Amino acid sequence: MRLSRYFLPLLKETPAGAEIVSHQLMLRAGLVRQTAAGIYAWLPLGYRVLERVAAIVRAEQDRVGALEMLMPTIQPADLWRESGRYDAYGPEMLRILDRHGRDLLYGPTNEEMVTAIFRDSVRSYRDLPRILYHIQWKFRDEVRPRFGVMRGREFLMKDAYSFDLDAAGARASYDLMFTAYLRTFAALGLKAVPVRAPTGPIGGDLSHEFHILASTGESELFYDSALDAIDPADPAAPERLRGLYAMEAEEHDRLGTCPVPPERLAVRRGIEVGHIFFFGTKYTKAMGMAVPGPDGTMVTPLCGSYGIGVSRLVGAIIEASHDQAGIIWPDPVAPFDVGLLNLRPDDPAVAAAADALEARLEGAGLSVLHDDRDLRAGEKFASMDLIGLPWQVAVGPKGVAAGTVELKRRASGERAELSPEAALAAIAG
Amino acid sequence: MRLSRYFLPLLKETPAGAEIVSHQLMLRAGLVRQTAAGIYAWLPLGYRVLERVAAIVRAEQDRVGALEMLMPTIQPADLWRESGRYDAYGPEMLRILDRHGRDLLYGPTNEEMVTAIFRDSVRSYRDLPRILYHIQWKFRDEVRPRFGVMRGREFLMKDAYSFDLDAAGARASYDLMFTAYLRTFAALGLKAVPVRAPTGPIGGDLSHEFHILASTGESELFYDSALDAIDPADPAAPERLRGLYAMEAEEHDRLGTCPVPPERLAVRRGIEVGHIFFFGTKYTKAMGMAVPGPDGTMVTPLCGSYGIGVSRLVGAIIEASHDQAGIIWPDPVAPFDVGLLNLRPDDPAVAAAADALEARLEGAGLSVLHDDRDLRAGEKFASMDLIGLPWQVAVGPKGVAAGTVELKRRASGERAELSPEAALAAIAG
Numbered sequence: 042m043r044l045s046r047y048f049l050p051l052l053k054e055t056p057a058g059a060e061i062v063s064h065q066l067m068l069r070a071g072l073v074r075q076t077a078a079g080i081y082a083w084l085p086l087g088y089r090v091l092e093r094v095a096a097i098v099r100a101e102q103d104r105v106g107a108l109e110m111l112m113p114t115i116q117p118a119d120l121w122r123e124s125g126r127y128d129a130y131g132p133e134m135l136r137i138l139d140r141h142g143r144d145l146l147y148g149p150t151n152e153e154m155v156t157a158i159f160r161d162s163v164r165s166y167r168d169l170p171r172i173l174y175h176i177q178w179k180f181r182d183e184v185r186p187r188f189g190v191m192r193g194r195e196f197l198m199k200d201a202y203s204f205d206l207d208a209a210g211a212r213a214s215y216d217l218m219f220t221a222y223l224r225t226f227a228a229l230g231l232k233a234v235p236v237r238a239p240t241g242p243i244g245g246d247l248s249h250e251f252h253i254l255a256s257t258g259e260s261e262l263f264y265d266s267a268l269d270a271i272d273p274a275d276p277a278a279p280e281r282l283r284g285l286y287a288m289e290a291e292e293h294d295r296l297g298t299c300p301v302p303p304e305r306l307a308v309r310r311g312i313e314v315g316h317i318f319f320f321g322t323k324y325t326k327a328m329g330m331a332v333p334g335p336d337g338t339m340v341t342p343l344c345g346s347y348g349i350g351v352s353r354l355v356g357a358i359i360e361a362s363h364d365q366a367g368i369i370w371p372d373p374v375a376p377f378d379v380g381l382l383n384l385r386p387d388d389p390a391v392a393a394a395a396d397a398l399e400a401r402l403e404g405a406g407l408s409v410l411h412d413d414r415d416l417r418a419g420e421k422f423a424s425m426d427l428i429g430l431p432w433q434v435a436v437g438p439k440g441v442a443a444g445t446v447e448l449k450r451r452a453s454g455e456r457a458e459l460s461p462e463a464a465l466a467a468i469a470g
Numbered sequence: 471m472r473l474s475r476y477f478l479p480l481l482k483e484t485p486a487g488a489e490i491v492s493h494q495l496m497l498r499a500g501l502v503r504q505t506a507a508g509i510y511a512w513l514p515l516g517y518r519v520l521e522r523v524a525a526i527v528r529a530e531q532d533r534v535g536a537l538e539m540l541m542p543t544i545q546p547a548d549l550w551r552e553s554g555r556y557d558a559y560g561p562e563m564l565r566i567l568d569r570h571g572r573d574l575l576y577g578p579t580n581e582e583m584v585t586a587i588f589r590d591s592v593r594s595y596r597d598l599p600r601i602l603y604h605i606q607w608k609f610r611d612e613v614r615p616r617f618g619v620m621r622g623r624e625f626l627m628k629d630a631y632s633f634d635l636d637a638a639g640a641r642a643s644y645d646l647m648f649t650a651y652l653r654t655f656a657a658l659g660l661k662a663v664p665v666r667a668p669t670g671p672i673g674g675d676l677s678h679e680f681h682i683l684a685s686t687g688e689s690e691l692f693y694d695s696a697l698d699a700i701d702p703a704d705p706a707a708p709e710r711l712r713g714l715y716a717m718e719a720e721e722h723d724r725l726g727t728c729p730v731p732p733e734r735l736a737v738r739r740g741i742e743v744g745h746i747f748f749f750g751t752k753y754t755k756a757m758g759m760a761v762p763g764p765d766g767t768m769v770t771p772l773c774g775s776y777g778i779g780v781s782r783l784v785g786a787i788i789e790a791s792h793d794q795a796g797i798i799w800p801d802p803v804a805p806f807d808v809g810l811l812n813l814r815p816d817d818p819a820v821a822a823a824a825d826a827l828e829a830r831l832e833g834a835g836l837s838v839l840h841d842d843r844d845l846r847a848g849e850k851f852a853s854m855d856l857i858g859l860p861w862q863v864a865v866g867p868k869g870v871a872a873g874t875v876e877l878k879r880r881a882s883g884e885r886a887e888l889s890p891e892a893a894l895a896a897i898a899g
Contacts (some may be wrong), residue, residue, distance in 0.1 A: 045596075046535065046600075047537065048539070048588075048591070048597075048602060049535050050591035050592070061615065074587050074591070075574075076541070076542060076545065076549075076583060076586070076587070077544070077545070077546040078572075079575065080542045080544055080546075082540070082542060082583065082587055083540040083541075084539050085539050087603075088538055088540045088604075091540070104473060106474065108477050108675070109517055110477070110512055110514050110516075110517050111520070112505070112510045112512075113505060113506075113509065113510065113511060113607070114543060114607055114624065115564075115576070115609065115623075116505065117505065117509075117511055117528055120505075132569045135544075135566065135568065137564065137566050139564065139611050139612045140562075140613065143506075145506065147544070147566075147576075154511065157505070158503050158505070158511055158513075159477075161502070161503070162477070162479035162500075163479070165548045167474075169475075171475075171477055173514075175475060175517075178543055178607070181543065182568050182569045193543050195542045195543065197726065235761075286777060318804075319890055384815075406564070409675065417742040423609050453638075459731075
């Protein structure tokens, strides 16, 4: 993609009102623009990141057998009256009246809708267990939206719902999702800590929040540092992780005693990006869902729900991975793999070399953002650092004469002068 | 994918209230469920079709250089006050009041928003031309939603917007989109007729609707049957098509005279699935967008917008391609390529043969829905015909003994007994 034909409005100044670094960088790097309080348009570069994050979330849901569907954004109020949540939900629910005076709402979550769909479709215990999920825009009318996409009003969420016949099955579904979440965050290039969350009246340990570690995080975590040594790819990782102490500060303080010796207790800041919990028959009972079991008696399915904040993750990744110069995208979610800088677009030999390298990089399956604009080299380097593509390759007149390009790894800042072939080999890994 | 673990609620009876065949079949084949008047949830099978349609639409937009972004569903009313459309739009606009009493709306289209974003970002004539698009859910509060996803209230639309500096550029953008639309419908396996649409005060021939031919279509078309012989892949196709007469009945009747001799005039029914039009400076002027041109004088960009009804297309495809037994998906949008029927799941030899064939088909890059349910063969064949996958392969005890499977092409009904290898070769083409 040539930058001269792209739509990438960068800002030199930090925009007023953007309090946290991810919000500042998302605006400066041309990823999003606010269109109303807490509501954002995703510009082409930001949309590419959002899609890559969503694709990784999707792949890990599919891998554990969850079935993707798509529920609408607008829901009838009557559904929420069935569960009793319509009146309970409060002013965060965006309530809408249609032209015929019917009460609608913009869904903040989908327990009621998925339960109604499943209830009206399944006929027997053979139709369970199932995990259904979708990735859809939600709305919560936050009283004070802020921090950009981290606490927006319209936000993209993956929400999954499990239906099981008994407690053992529900536990197995929960474990599947726990594993999927560890894999998801690892695949995104992130370190996530599963924190035991209060479960309310149901009790047990069937609720976890997943936090990304970031020094700018909104929550404070206390956890057994043995957790840092666990490899999420290890099949035993879920069980080992769940055996280790990890709590949010509030819960940690409330408990008063900590089983972890002080020298092993890590205190870090985190950003919540996922939440899974088991809630049993709460919605199936309220909404009258039951199926005939193997022996003919009716069974009320046990359910869990499993959320990942997809748009929030984009902000959280930036909080976890940036420096003074800008964003440092982890490879798996970068909007383009390579930033190619033509340092002298007016020099035909340089332009030809840059074009040839772009074609070779793309031929190797890499995505390339080619800065062919008529600007000073310094400005181009600064732009590339700001938008944070994993690799930068600069093509200039001296290099063309010497048969070299300059390769830079954004994360480490390492630079090397090498042949285009060697640069390609280094990037393609 | 094994059907025993999938979520595919089929209906034997035609649901009451579904007036047209696509609506009936989408409900019966477990593609969608209505959750409120004119609002549908896409179940896993339907969602796969919707995604395939969207992917084809996206690929053809990208091919002509349009840039994908994603604008939010909820818009501030003030944006629409800038253009003057907030009061003009009427009761089809879903108007919303947030908790702070601010007027919002669920976007029915995005001219205002994209113009505001573009206006606030571009600095010079060098930033033009651009075509921006997104594929996003829209809402129109139809007074009487009906025909399933064909005239729903919440619907998925691809809308693109072009910004040009002069009339020649705007014409070129329009032509690019015209070409992209022809390619899109051809890639979807559909025959589309571009019909000249009234352009109102702007005049000229810069508005076209694209109709899919279907005997159950809502509109009546009159066109020069020379159009049927034009290959959309031919680079000259756009120009040739635009030179041929094609009108909706109302416009045809209004004109009174027809340039096409009666023996060459085709009269067919169609379903509108796309609409492109040029509207000049209507929004850029109203919203104060101008950029410095090459000579320093300010230029107000000329714009067009280009819509495709993505969710509507799913219904339209079924209207155009079905028979008494069910849906006949065109290959490019089928939710799975192959339906694999295990006719005797209780017979280990048959199950092993079916599993082995599933693995081979998937190994060849084909997607497979494997009906391993404990049901009568007749019911399985009927289910497969209903959901309309392009190929069916049946594995039963006689065939396993003889080393054969039964291959059926859904569209033609042709059947053949042949070896699994030969079946795979026939499907992989």
